[in-house]
Amino acid sequence: MMTAPRVRRLIRRLPWWIATVFLIGAVLLWIFPFVWMLSASLKDNTEVFAAGLNLIPEMLVWENYGRAWEDAQFGRYLFNTVLVTVITVIIVTLRCAAAGYVIGRYRFRGSRLIVGILVATIFVPTGYTIIPVVQVSLQLGLIDSLAGMILALSGGANVASILIYAGYFRQLPRELEEAAIVDGAGFLRTFLSIMFPLAMPVTATVALLTFLGTWNAFFLPLVFTFSRPELRTLSVGMQAFIGQDAVDWSGMTAAGIISIVPVVLLFFFLQRYFVEGIAGAVKS
CATH class of the missing domain: 1.10.3720.10 (MetI-like)
Known part of the structure; x- marks a missing residue:
């Protein structure tokens, strides 16, 4: 069972945790297009559209490069x-x-x-x-x-x-x-x-x-x-x-x-x- 000082400490740190979660989500949202483009560069044209937002290619197509x-x-x-x-x-x-x-x-x-x-x-x-x-x-x-x-x-x-x-x-x-x-x-x-x-x-x-x-x-x-x-x-x-x-x-x-x-x-x-x-x- 948490003591009162520990509860107050957690409450004080709550804004920090909320800001951290928000920034992590923003970073993931920001880098996703770049990661998707890297993934699409290793797929064939058919898989680019068929896979949708899937980031893992079924087969690496290095010939694209x-x-x-x-x-x-x-x-x-x-x-x-x-x-x-x-x-x-x-x-x-x-x-x-x-x-x-x-x-x-x-x-x-x-x-x-x-x-x-x-x-x-x-x-x-x-x-x-x-x-x-x-x-x-x-x-x-x-x-x-x-x-x-x-x-x-x-x-x-x-x-x-x-x-x-x-x-x-x-x-x-x-x-x-x-x-x-x-x-x-x-x-x-x-x-x-x-x-x-x-x-x-x-x-x-x-x-x-x-x-x-x-x-x-x-x-x-x-x-x-x-x-x-x-x-x-x-x-x-x-x-x-x-x-x-x-x-x-x-x-x-x-x-x-x-x-x-x-x-x-x-x-x-x-x-x-x-x-x-x-x-x-x-x-x-």
């Missing part, structure tokens, strides 16, 4: 996606860091107007920017190349990334720049040698956000590879499984797993820096 990798050319698409994403992340990170450094550390005439214009671009739908980007790329002869795709993907406003950098740089002490000036360092050297290395948590955050956006981009890669299928990225390559009369669902889910794995691994290694970068920018 071979069909996605070779027949659908996802090996080439993966290379294209990695190349485009890595270069885009480098360009966007350096550009946003430099812009955020200037906005966060310097006060000049028109700085508030520039920030206002940047924030206003958030409300511009992506579809409105594709047409001018394509027109400029056509005039420059870059429409059917990976270089043109990289320039188009890295040329956006990236307002959130700039503001995250600005918030982080604003909280750093002025003594760092003053010491650099005394040592004879100019603007560029101060930024590259001192300020940018200190912003590594923010850099990881911006790099991860840019990686996700570029990796999952669809409209711009679709336009830039419309006449050259060999330049497709993973998101555009998914169309290879959609036929005129049928859809290869098992092959598509296998391709989806191939597309997701690099993103999950990157987030696993950068999650600590991601949280630190967001927390540092918000705190400032």
